[in-house]
Amino acid sequence: MTTDEEQRLKDLAHRTRRHVVRMATEGGCFIGASLSCVDILTYLYSGWLKVNKDNLKDSERDYLLLSKGHDVPALYGLFAELGFIESERLKNHLKTGDHIYWHPNRNIPGIEFHSGSLGHLLSVGVGIAMDIRLRRGQGRVVVILGDGELNEGSVWEAALVASAKRLDNLIAIVDRNAFQANVATEDLIPLEPIEDKFRAFGWDVTRVDGHDFDALEWALYDIPITSRKPTAVVADTVRGKGLPSISARADRWFCNFSPAEVQMLLDELEGHRRAELESETIVAR
Amino acid sequence: MQIHSSYEHLLRDLVHADERFIVMTAENRAAIRNLPGQIGERFIDVGICEQTMIGAAAGLALRGRVPVTHALATFLTLRAFEFIRTDVGIPGLPVKLVGSFSGFLSEANGPTHQAIEDVDLMRGIPNINVWCPADEQDMLLGLETILRDPAPYYIRYNNTQPVIGHSPEFIPGRAEVFSEGSDVTLLTYGTLFGECCKAAELLRQEGVSVGLVNLRTLKPVDTELLLKAARESRLLVAVEDHFKVGGLYSILAETLTEHGVQARVLSLALDGRWFKPALLPDLLEYEGFTARSIARKVIQRLSEQ
Numbered sequence: 318m319t320t321d322e323e324q325r326l327k328d329l330a331h332r333t334r335r336h337v338v339r340m341a342t343e344g345g346c347f348i349g350a351s352l353s354c355v356d357i358l359t360y361l362y363s364g365w366l367k368v369n370k371d372n373l374k375d376s377e378r379d380y381l382l383l384s385k386g387h388d389v390p391a392l393y394g395l396f397a398e399l400g401f402i403e404s405e406r407l408k409n410h411l412k413t414g415d416h417i418y419w420h421p422n423r424n425i426p427g428i429e430f431h432s433g434s435l436g437h438l439l440s441v442g443v444g445i446a447m448d449i450r451l452r453r454g455q456g457r458v459v460v461i462l463g464d465g466e467l468n469e470g471s472v473w474e475a476a477l478v479a480s481a482k483r484l485d486n487l488i489a490i491v492d493r494n495a496f497q498a499n500v501a502t503e504d505l506i507p508l509e510p511i512e513d514k515f516r517a518f519g520w521d522v523t524r525v526d527g528h529d530f531d532a533l534e535w536a537l538y539d540i541p542i543t544s545r546k547p548t549a550v551v552a553d554t555v556r557g558k559g560l561p562s563i564s565a566r567a568d569r570w571f572c573n574f575s576p577a578e579v580q581m582l583l584d585e586l587e588g589h590r591r592a593e594l595e596s597e598t599i600v601a602r
Numbered sequence: 603m604q605i606h607s608s609y610e611h612l613l614r615d616l617v618h619a620d621e622r623f624i625v626m627t628a629e630n631r632a633a634i635r636n637l638p639g640q641i642g643e644r645f646i647d648v649g650i651c652e653q654t655m656i657g658a659a660a661g662l663a664l665r666g667r668v669p670v671t672h673a674l675a676t677f678l679t680l681r682a683f684e685f686i687r688t689d690v691g692i693p694g695l696p697v698k699l700v701g702s703f704s705g706f707l708s709e710a711n712g713p714t715h716q717a718i719e720d721v722d723l724m725r726g727i728p729n730i731n732v733w734c735p736a737d738e739q740d741m742l743l744g745l746e747t748i749l750r751d752p753a754p755y756y757i758r759y760n761n762t763q764p765v766i767g768h769s770p771e772f773i774p775g776r777a778e779v780f781s782e783g784s785d786v787t788l789l790t791y792g793t794l795f796g797e798c799c800k801a802a803e804l805l806r807q808e809g810v811s812v813g814l815v816n817l818r819t820l821k822p823v824d825t826e827l828l829l830k831a832a833r834e835s836r837l838l839v840a841v842e843d844h845f846k847v848g849g850l851y852s853i854l855a856e857t858l859t860e861h862g863v864q865a866r867v868l869s870l871a872l873d874g875r876w877f878k879p880a881l882l883p884d885l886l887e888y889e890g891f892t893a894r895s896i897a898r899k900v901i902q903r904l905s906e907q
Contacts (some may be wrong), residue, residue, distance in 0.1 A: 376665070423693070430664065434688050440654040441689060444661020444669075451624075451643055451666075470686075474651045478658070481649065 318531045323481040326530045329398055330359040331586070334559045336394030336407055338582045343413040343572025346419060347387040349563060353554040354461060355382035355391045360533040361459060362395055370400045372570070373426055379456050380429050380445050384438035385463030392428070401427040436469030437488065439489060443479050454537040457540075459488045465497020470507050473518065476547075480519030485541035489520075489549045492527065494556040500567055515549040527552030560585055562592045572596065605694070609633050609738070609761060612745055617641045623749065624662055625693050628652045632702060633742040633759060634672060651862075652677050656685035656697070663695035670749060675701025675717030675758065676708070679724060681840040687727050690754050695730035698749055702759040705843030706793055706882060713876035722848025723819040724756035732772065732821040734758040736795035737765075744818065751903065765796040768816070775822035777877035780814040786900055787813030787831040789850060790841040791820060797886065798841050800893030805900060820853060828857045839868045839900055843891070846871040868903045870896060 331383070333355050341348040362368070366379040383392055390410075396405040402425060411413035416424035420433030429445075432438050436497075442460040449456045465471060479487050491511065495502055502508050512522040521543050525536040533552070540548050557564035560582055574582065574596050579594035606612035614637060617623045625637055626646045638645045648655045652673050659669035671678070678701045679686070690697045701720060708715040725732045731753050735741035739759045748755050751774060769778050781802065790798045795816050802814040813835055815827065831838055840851040851869040858865055870891065878888045886892045890899070 430660070430689075431692060434684060436653075437657055437685065437689060440685070441661040441664070442658025444658030444663075445656065445665060446661075447646065447658065448662050448665035448667060471657070475654045475657065478648045478651055480655050482646075515871045 318534050321560075324528050325409050326359055326363055329363065329395075331357050331559075332398050333359060333391060334354050334586055335395040335583060336397055336404075337390045337482060338391075338560070338579060338586060340390045340407065340410045341572050341582070342574050342576055342579045345571060346410070347570060348387065348390070348572045349496070349556040349566075349570050350388040350463065350494065351391040351490070351560045352389050352564075353556045354492045354558065355395070355489060355558065356528045356530065357461070357492060357552050357554070358391055358395050358532065360530050365537055366459065367456070368427075370426070373401070373447070376452075377454060377456055380442070380457065380458045382429055382432070382438040382442050383421050384460050384462045385430055385435065385466050386420045386432035387462070388461075388492070389419070390440055391437045392421065393417060393425065396425070396427050409577070418472065435463065435466040436471035438477035439472050439479070442487055443475050443482070443484060446479070446484040447482060450484070457486045457488060459490060462489055462491050463497070464491055464493045464495065464502050464508055464511075467491065467508055467511070476515065476518045476520065479547045483545040484547050485543070487547040488540055492549045492554055494554045496556045496567055496570070497564075497571055504556070511551050512549075519546065520549045521546045522549045522551065524551040524553065527554035528558060549592070564592060606742055607744040609745065609759070610636060611742060612642050612742055615639065616746060616749060617644055622666060622668045624667045624669045625672070626655055626659055626669050628655045628677070630673050630702060633700070633761065645656050645753040651687045656682045657689055659697045660685075660693070660695055662691035663690075663697050668696045668698065668749065670700060672700045672702065672759075673891065674715065675704035675720050676715050679717060679720040679756070683723060686724075686730070691727040691730050695754060696752050697754050699702060699724070699754070699756045700759050701756065704758045704760075704792070706877065706885060707760070707762075709882055709885065710879045712879045713868065715878050718872055718876070719848060720756070720758065720843075721820055721844050721850075722852070725853075726848070729754060730821075731755045731819060732758075732811065733774070733819045734791040735760050735793060735818065736768065736816045737762045738820070739764040740768045740778075740795075743770055745766055745856040747774065747778045757784070758872065760792055762793055762796065766801050772818070773873060774819045775824055775826035776818070777827045778816040778818055779827065781812060783811040783813035785813060785833055785904060786839060787835040788839050788896075788900075789815050789817060789828070789854065791817040794841050794843055794891060797891060797893045797896060801896035801900070804893055804897040808897075808901060810901070810904065817850065820850065823853055823857065825857055825861075825882050828854060829861055829863055832858055832863045837866045837868060837900070837904060839870060839896075839903075841870045841891075841896060844871055845874040868899065870899060
């Protein structure tokens with residue numbers, strides 16, 4: 318990746334993070350999980366996925382399904398930057414006059430399917446990938462999974478089926494931010510070694526730094542790794558990435574900050590001084 | 603389209619005639635045993651994974667397909683309930699949910715296999731309709747209409763042999779009325795239609811004026827027919843191989859209440875319990891759902907006024 322291209326992606330991700338932070342007030346949002354996947358989504362939508370604002374209904378497009386769902390502010394922020402939706406529309410977050418709420422839905426251009434209940438969209442992705450195969454299409458289906466979401470048995474059921482049906486046009490990307498809701502994943506239901514688990518289910522696996530665009534390019538360059546096998550990409554990320562004051566903390570999952578705190582966080586995002594946060598943690602699950 | 607002798611033949615021809623149809627199963631092939639060789643890639647068996655089948659069906663439907671999914675009724679409606687509700691119900695995708703061995707048809711399997719809350723669960727999901735054919739002939743008469751309907755449907759698969767010929771005019775939301783009666787109207791759906799048909803004959807022999815109705819679809823339900831029967835018969839009897847809660851008896855109560863119509867109603871259903879596992883004729887006898895039992899209970903209730 319050229320330096321210019323890398324800087325372009327960093328700038329895009331940065332602007333997306335600013336949208337996310339602005340949604341973490343007046344009701345709040347799942348800011349930590351949203352910030353952890355911003356760079357993954359930024360990379361995917363910057364040329365890797367064959368999808369853009371002009372081909373959102375094209376049957377030959379690539380699909381991205383956000384299975385963990387509650388990280389949708391990242392996608393909405395990115396969609397605003399990419400012109401899928403007007404930036405102004407993000408001000409409607411949580412307002413009854415629009416459809417921008419805590420989980421994705423198809424009223425927003427670019428959202429392929431609603432989610433919120435964990436463990437659903439890998440199987441939906443299996444169905445889309447099977448239809449692309451039936452029609453001899455070239456489209457690929459990317460499913461973003463949370464690491465905590467891997468607790469759900471239905472993820473592994475779908476993983477078995479994807480492997481059995483040899484869906485090499487299906488790619489699962491695990492946003493491995495090491496936290497689920499209120500605790501560190503390894504303190505509750507340990508997931509490691511994740512790569513071995515997917516391998517044992519018949520998938521090819523690669524592991525990557527989910528905040529390194531160059532590394533993401535290398536990891537995603539040559540998929541499928543093996544013909545007739547689905548691919549899992551375990552992307553190591555940091556919950557709350559970009560904001561040291563909230564990052565990698567079990568108690569900063571769902572946050573509803575005051576307007577003044579949002580301003581401090583926006584400054585922190587610019588590399589200025591660390592925000593002083595007083596809002597109480599909300600345990601929303 | 604020619605006259606079909608079986609569900610499988612009709613489904614095969616529909617798949618050949620319309621590329622939207624995909625046949626799926628969670629490794630339950632009783633009704634579709636020969637289809638893999640006949641429809642090729644459009645037969646998808648996902649193994650014993652009801653949730654994944656429904657999620658994948660939603661994915662296929664997003665791409666314009668009409669997946670016709672098959673599983674044992676109890677595992678389809680219970681194991682995959684949240685997938686049906688969330689991935690099919692919320693978006694209203696045209697996925698068809700074919701549940702086999704529903705109600706008394708699970709015979710000697712035991713309570714794990716008894717789908718006797720399926721109508722309740724499926725009709726409770728917005729956008730999802732419910733069709734319960736009375737027997738194989740009734741099922742073949744309605745199948746193409748239901749599969750081509752843009753709505754998602756739960757279908758209580760029923761290949762039992764008919765005791766009487768059915769009307770070829772099939773319209774969702776329209777009941778099939780065999781007779782009208784001033785004393786009693788037997789309202790039923792699915793497998794027990796045959797016993798009700800014979801019970802009606804027994805009652806007529808006793809001089810009772812009997813109405814007999816095969817509801818066909820429970821959602822949409824034939825509201826006008828239910829109200830008419832309530833006004834014209836002294837007693838309505840809701841006969842079903844389903845829990846008393848949430849099935850036809852509940853639908854009837856909701857309908858009468860909503861329209862402010864009073865009626866005497868007798869429920870013949872499973873009241874808060876699972877049924878005795880046995881072969882169909884034996885369990886009908888044991889549970890009191892033979893034609894003779896039904897007729898006796900009706901006469902008893904008629905005599906109580």
